[in-house]
Amino acid sequence: MKNKLGTAVTLGFALFAMFFGAGNLVLPPFIGLQSGDEWFAAVSGFFTTGIIAPFLGVLTVVLFGTSFTDLGKKVNPTIVTVLALLIMLCIGPFVAIPRTAAATFEIGIQPAFTHFNPVVFSVLFFSVVFFLSVSQSKIVDIIGNFLTPFLIISLGILVILGLINPPAIALETDLSAQESYVYAFHQGYQTLDVLASVIFAGIIISAAIDKGFTNANERFKITVFAGLISMLALLFIYGGLIYLGAHSGISVSEEISRVDLLLSISRAVMGTNGTVVISMAVALACLTTAIALTAAMGSFIDKLTKGKISYRVAVILTCIVSGYFSVKSVDEIIEYAVVILSFVYPITFALILTLLFFGKIIFSKSPYIAAIATAGVVASLTVFKHFGLFSEQIAVLNTWLPLSEHELGWVLPSFLAFFITAGLNRGLRKSRNMSPS
DSSP states (O other): OOOHHHHHHHHHHHHHHHHOOHHHHHHHHHHHHHHGGGHHHHHHHHHIIIIIHHHHHHHHHHHHOSSGGGGGGTSOHHHHHHHHHHHHHHHTTTTHHHHHHHHIIIIIITTTOTTOOHHHHHHHHHHHHHHHHSSGGGHHHIIIIIIHHHHHHHHHHHHHHHHHSOSSOOOOOSSOHHHHHHHHHHHGGGGOHHHHHHHHHHHHHHHHHHTTOOSHHHHHHHHHHHHHHHHHHHHHHHHHHHHHHHTSOOOTTSOOOHHHHHHHHHHHHHTTHHHHHHHHHHHHHHHHHHHHHHHHHHHHHHHHTTTSSOHHHHHHHHHHHHHHHHTSOHHHHHHHHHHHHHHHHHHHHHHHHHHHHHTTTOOOSHHHHHHHHHHHHHHHHHHHHHTTSSHHHHHHHHHHSTTGGGTOTTHHHHHHHHHHHHHHHHHHHHHHHHSOO
């Protein structure tokens, strides 16, 4: 007999832990610091891009298949496969996985062991990742049943104690409620969880199938239930950390890094034990994310090569490449990732939104291709700007693009391209039907 509630909780906790990486831990307190007494508006903004948007990614995949590449049936298999490869490189061995190890080292290890060799740590970290991710069928159970409870408990203690006895009152901010919302909305992009969501969805759906939920309707319900559980857990932790940042007693004018702010809050709330708690939370957050991403990369390569590179071999290669890049600092990893992320993110989000809104009523592939192609063209402007190409022309164009100030200049052009193409297709069909046989 299938245990629906138990399965949903396990899957929901696993999905929470997959999303909750190191960046998700250090971003919210800094958002709270910047928003001050308008912290509630900031929670709403971060909730939009850091929680709702990734949930929509999971929802889109489960509506149209069991993995991201299944969306190719609705769009174009080659386009979706190439996009999936770009996403996997972003959230896999070139960016996100190395960042988990680098963040663990910088936050959890280096403050206590200043002379610890980063190469040695990288070997140790990815040995653990390999050991815990090599058994593909047990990934979700390992994360959901064992690692996540410790992560939630360690962060939950910090948040609850901080809510009961905040370090200070929230300081007034120069930002209005709307500006605080927009600032947090922007910061939500940095979690990269929209990109990860379409990949993690496949892991969660596969786990649901392994637990006996093979019927499409059952699978949809259990995945949505798990998604809601992960959303509530994320909202509690994100909201609590933003609140603590706002009540840290530190002025915005003070020069303080995100990591130092987090450590300062933990010490203010829990004394000297706070550093231990945060170190444990960082290690668990990064480890769970690294395991999930490594497993996703291994599964993707196995399917892409049709078994020529097995899951186990792909996991080994992922750990080796990730280990190589992880010896760089977190800032260095973020710096070289900016360009590809600014290109891939809009294309992925455009695909998610158009399929979610119209996938059940518009069946022609060309409108979806037009939407993601337009998103790609607009996103390429950011790439050109990064390399100093056509800077003046792009600046002028951005003044004409609605929402460009929120890094959403691709939204309206993409939907416009979608509707125009859909309208042209409909007109052509009518013309054919009316033409004499």
